[in-house]
Amino acid sequence: MPPVPLAVHPLIIDVAGTKLGSHERRRLKRPGVGGVILFSRNWASREQLAGLIASIKSVRPDLLVAVDQEGGRVQRFREDGFTVLPPMAELGRLWMRDAMRAVRAATACGYVMGAELRACGVDLSFAPVLDLDWGRSGVVGNRAFHADARVVSVLAQSLISGMRRAGLAHCAKHFPGHGWANADSHVDAPRDTRGLRTILEHDAAPYDWLRHSLLAVMPAHVVYPKVDTLPAGFSRRWLQEILRDRLGFTGAIFSDDLNMQGARAAAPGDTAAVLMALNAGCDLALLCNRSPLEQGRSLDVVLQGLEEALESGHWQPDPSSEHRRLALLASYPPVPWDAWMRSAEYVSALQDLTRI
Structure with a gap:
C-alpha cells in the first residue's frame, strides 16, 4: 500500500552552511518540508546570502525563508550593509520621553528591517517579541519593548506596520508570555505559576x-x-481553547525551536516533539540545528515519521495550516538592494531610526 501523500508542509528546518549541499536539495524537495530558518552560520556576505536564498527558492518556490532578526542581541545579519537594529527596549525608553516619536521610530525600524531582508529574499522575521519586561527573565531582558502591555502593543503594531509595508511577514512571540518565568527555555524548563486570569490580563493582552x-x-x-x-x-x-477560540487568532502558529530544553523536557525525541506540537495546534514546527549533524539525517527520520504518523492516523493535519503557511510568503520578488536603499522611503526610515 503506497504512503498517504502529505498535503501540508509543516516542518521548518535549517541548512548547514553558506551553500546548499546536494543532500539538502533532496531534503527540501521532500513532502513535509515547509521552509528554512537561517542562522549566522549561513552568512558570509550579502551577495552570498541572496544566492543561498535563491538556491532554496529554486528547489521549491513555495518554501518559506525565515530568520530571527529582532534587533539588539538577536540579529543574525548585521554586516555588509545591514543596519544594526536597536534592542526593542530602546524604543520603550524613547516612549517614556516622547511617545509619538517612539511610534515613528518603531515603524521605521520595521521598515528598515523589512527592506533589507526582502532585498535578499527573506520572507519572514521572527519578530516582534511581545513579552513584558517584568525584570525577571534574563533571556527576554531588553528584547522586550516595555513592562506595560499597552505600550508593548502600540510599539509592536508600529514595528509590524513597517515590516508589512516593506513586504516582510512577522511572527509575534512568545505566547502567552515568557517575561515572568526566570529560567531560559533554551537550556531549562521554565515555569510560570500565576493563574490564567492574571496572565490574560497582562502578558497575553x-x-x-x-x-x-x-x-x-x-x-x-x-x-x-x-x-x-x-x-x-x-x-x-x-x-x-485560548489563542484560537477565546482570543480569536486566525493566523499561523509556529512552534518555538523543538531542539530547546523547554521542549525536550516534555517530549522524548525529535519526531515525538514535532507531532506533539502539530497535534496541539501548531501549523508549523521548527526543528533547528540538526543539519550540521551527520548531514541532517535526523531530519530525514522526522520526515519519515510524519509520513508514518499520517498513514497510521496518529496525526491528522488541518488543511487550513497550508493556507496559513502560504499566506506568509512574500507577494512579489525581491527588489534589488541598491535600488531599494536609494529609495526616498528607505532613506527617510533610516534617518528616523538613527535619530534614537
Missing part, C-alpha cells in the same frame, strides 16, 4: 488587542501549571 494584525504567533516553551501541565507549545488548551 497584546495578543488579544493585536489579533486582527498578527500574521503568525509563536508559543513559549514555558509550563503554566495552573492552566496545563504541558508547555504552551504542546498544549491544546493554550493553542486551541
Whole structure:
C-alpha cells in the first residue's frame, strides 16, 4: 500500500552552511518540508546570502525563508550593509520621553528591517517579541519593548506596520508570555505559576488587542501549571481553547525551536516533539540545528515519521495550516538592494531610526 501523500508542509528546518549541499536539495524537495530558518552560520556576505536564498527558492518556490532578526542581541545579519537594529527596549525608553516619536521610530525600524531582508529574499522575521519586561527573565531582558502591555502593543503594531509595508511577514512571540518565568527555555524548563486570569490580563493582552494584525504567533516553551501541565507549545488548551477560540487568532502558529530544553523536557525525541506540537495546534514546527549533524539525517527520520504518523492516523493535519503557511510568503520578488536603499522611503526610515 503506497504512503498517504502529505498535503501540508509543516516542518521548518535549517541548512548547514553558506551553500546548499546536494543532500539538502533532496531534503527540501521532500513532502513535509515547509521552509528554512537561517542562522549566522549561513552568512558570509550579502551577495552570498541572496544566492543561498535563491538556491532554496529554486528547489521549491513555495518554501518559506525565515530568520530571527529582532534587533539588539538577536540579529543574525548585521554586516555588509545591514543596519544594526536597536534592542526593542530602546524604543520603550524613547516612549517614556516622547511617545509619538517612539511610534515613528518603531515603524521605521520595521521598515528598515523589512527592506533589507526582502532585498535578499527573506520572507519572514521572527519578530516582534511581545513579552513584558517584568525584570525577571534574563533571556527576554531588553528584547522586550516595555513592562506595560499597552505600550508593548502600540510599539509592536508600529514595528509590524513597517515590516508589512516593506513586504516582510512577522511572527509575534512568545505566547502567552515568557517575561515572568526566570529560567531560559533554551537550556531549562521554565515555569510560570500565576493563574490564567492574571496572565490574560497582562502578558497575553497584546495578543488579544493585536489579533486582527498578527500574521503568525509563536508559543513559549514555558509550563503554566495552573492552566496545563504541558508547555504552551504542546498544549491544546493554550493553542486551541485560548489563542484560537477565546482570543480569536486566525493566523499561523509556529512552534518555538523543538531542539530547546523547554521542549525536550516534555517530549522524548525529535519526531515525538514535532507531532506533539502539530497535534496541539501548531501549523508549523521548527526543528533547528540538526543539519550540521551527520548531514541532517535526523531530519530525514522526522520526515519519515510524519509520513508514518499520517498513514497510521496518529496525526491528522488541518488543511487550513497550508493556507496559513502560504499566506506568509512574500507577494512579489525581491527588489534589488541598491535600488531599494536609494529609495526616498528607505532613506527617510533610516534617518528616523538613527535619530534614537
